[in-house]
Amino acid sequence: MNIDLRLVTRENFFSHLNSEEKFWQDNYLAMYSTMIKGYVTDPALMVLPVDDHLVHRGDGVFDVMRCVNNRIFRMEPHLKRLENSFKAICLEPPLEYNDIRKIIKAMIIKGGEKNCLIRTVISRGPGGFSTNPFECPSSQMYVNINRFHSLPDDDYKKGIPVITSSVPVKESFFATIKSCNYLHNVLMKMEAIKSGHDYSIALDDEGFLAEGSTENIGIVSEDGIMKIPGFEKTLAGTTASRIFELADILVIRKDISR
Numbered sequence: 001m002n003i004d005l006r007l008v009t010r011e012n013f014f015s016h017l018n019s020e021e022k023f024w025q026d027n028y029l030a031m032y033s034t035m036i037k038g039y040v041t042d043p044a045l046m047v048l049p050v051d052d053h054l055v056h057r058g059d060g061v062f063d064v065m066r067c068v069n070n071r072i073f074r075m076e077p078h079l080k081r082l083e084n085s086f087k088a089i090c091l092e093p094p095l096e097y098n099d100i101r102k103i104i105k106a107m108i109i110k111g112g113e114k115n116c117l118i119r120t121v122i123s124r125g126p127g128g129f130s131t132n133p134f135e136c137p138s139s140q141m142y143v144n145i146n147r148f149h150s151l152p153d154d155d156y157k158k159g160i161p162v163i164t165s166s167v168p169v170k171e172s173f174f175a176t177i178k179s180c181n182y183l184h185n186v187l188m189k190m191e192a193i194k195s196g197h198d199y200s201i202a203l204d205d206e207g208f209l210a211e212g213s214t215e216n217i218g219i220v221s222e223d224g225i226m227k228i229p230g231f232e233k234t235l236a237g238t239t240a241s242r243i244f245e246l247a248d249i250l251v252i253r254k255d256i257s258r
Contacts, residue, residue, distance in 0.1 A: 058181030
């Protein structure tokens with residue numbers, strides 16, 4: 001059986017790469033990469049090596065934060081969580097990470113939009129296709145700036161139907177690390193969409209509330225008490241933590257008014 005394979009070279013690479021419209025790339029504003037020691041704004045150039053352990057093993061960590069009207073929401077808690085994650089898997093970030101705050105702020109400006117998402121990834125780096133992390137000579141860092149799209153207003157007014165997920169929850173150690181191995185989360189999202197819903201909620205081994213595929217879950221009881229699963233078995237959400245901080249302030253104000 002013969003198959004006609006085109007040889008793609010450095011000279012014709014981009015002519016093949018740009019041959020089809022990629023509508024989803026309209027949301028990609030800018031990317032910084034330690035691999036190229038710089039940034040790009042062309043989505044076709046937002047690439048990383050196939051032998052980066054991030055690609056073939058999910059060996060890396062990430063965090064995502066929002067920029068709202070040119071102000072970064074809770075950058076320090078997000079970076080602290082990122083640092084906790086890469087330390088948990090013994091991943092030493094590249095030297096450029098020392099300037100991560102400056103890089104993030106510069107990339108927002110290069111992205112050109114005051115409302116956006118900032119995704120920072122620390123990978124084990126390229127070096128081979130085995131599971132041996134020591135074959136990677138150096139870690140890498142990628143910072144992507146993406147256009148932000150808020151949920152429809154009706155989702156806030158009417159609520160969103162959810163399902164209980166049948167996908168087993170992550171073990172505690174992995175649940176508390178924001179790693180790039182998101183197969184569990186992908187299956188939860190797939191399960192929800194196939195059932196006609198947008199979100200699914202996982203329960204732990206004892207049947208208690210856990211988390212969504214990318215969401216912390218909480219409830220407000222009939223007596224007005226807000227309850228969120230502990231962060232021992234779920235990812236420590238920066239927004240969830242902020243909600244608790246604001247709730248504490250409200251409680252204090254109520255006590256003062258008495």
